[in-house]
Amino acid sequence: MRQHNSHRIAPYREQIRCITFDLDDTLWECKPVIHRAEETFYRWLQQNHPQITDRFDYNTLIKSRIGYMRANQHQAFDLTRLRKNWLRQIAEKCGADEAVVEEGFHVFWEARNQVELFAGVRETLLKLKQHFTLGSITNGNADIHKVGLGDCFDFSVTSAEAGAAKPEQVIFELAADKAGTSLHQLLHVGDDSDRDVIGALRCGAMAAWVTPEEAPQWPHAVMPQLVVSHVAELPDYLLVAEN
Numbered sequence: 001m002r003q004h005n006s007h008r009i010a011p012y013r014e015q016i017r018c019i020t021f022d023l024d025d026t027l028w029e030c031k032p033v034i035h036r037a038e039e040t041f042y043r044w045l046q047q048n049h050p051q052i053t054d055r056f057d058y059n060t061l062i063k064s065r066i067g068y069m070r071a072n073q074h075q076a077f078d079l080t081r082l083r084k085n086w087l088r089q090i091a092e093k094c095g096a097d098e099a100v101v102e103e104g105f106h107v108f109w110e111a112r113n114q115v116e117l118f119a120g121v122r123e124t125l126l127k128l129k130q131h132f133t134l135g136s137i138t139n140g141n142a143d144i145h146k147v148g149l150g151d152c153f154d155f156s157v158t159s160a161e162a163g164a165a166k167p168e169q170v171i172f173e174l175a176a177d178k179a180g181t182s183l184h185q186l187l188h189v190g191d192d193s194d195r196d197v198i199g200a201l202r203c204g205a206m207a208a209w210v211t212p213e214e215a216p217q218w219p220h221a222v223m224p225q226l227v228v229s230h231v232a233e234l235p236d237y238l239l240v241a242e243n
């Protein structure tokens, strides 16, 4: 798929005004970050609210949270609110202080934003920012400023503020509004073939699929304009005049 990149992007290159980036698993690997954040949160609970950890061991607490989130999928566009609501329920069940909700979320959130960027991410964003308006679009609660990328973006959009998550059109529309462009001038970059790529293409934006697979199998009929294994490859296709 990647060998056809130059061919596919060529007719679109001139119309790109804004590039938006998914965060988790596009700019850093998400799973180890969440895993570490959950462990940090649990240790904090053990020290500060043992009534909870006496009743829930680590795995039981994780299962409880996942179960709560699955049961409340309709609120999945606001993971912060979901996590706080879950924690409130747990606190009530265990007779823990209500303060655990805000404080506990903060402990998780601080750790959740301690990410290890994929190689070259920062340099690539700064390079592209010289030519395009750059934004982030996330369905999660990572924060571009907390992860140290605030200066690389002109704006950010979260599903919580949009009131809807990718692949819904409304979240891409909010990004285009913030960028001051129309959707057909926006290239969205992300790892999720449905939420990022099909979501963007369906609302008239362009899309770049980031996949580390050696021989990626694209699961849809309609194709993204680019397929890359890493965001650091983007300047090769988007800034061809300089290369």
Ligand SMILES: [Mg+2]
Pocket: 022, 023, 024, 025, 026, 190, 191, 192
């Ligand atoms: Mg992602």
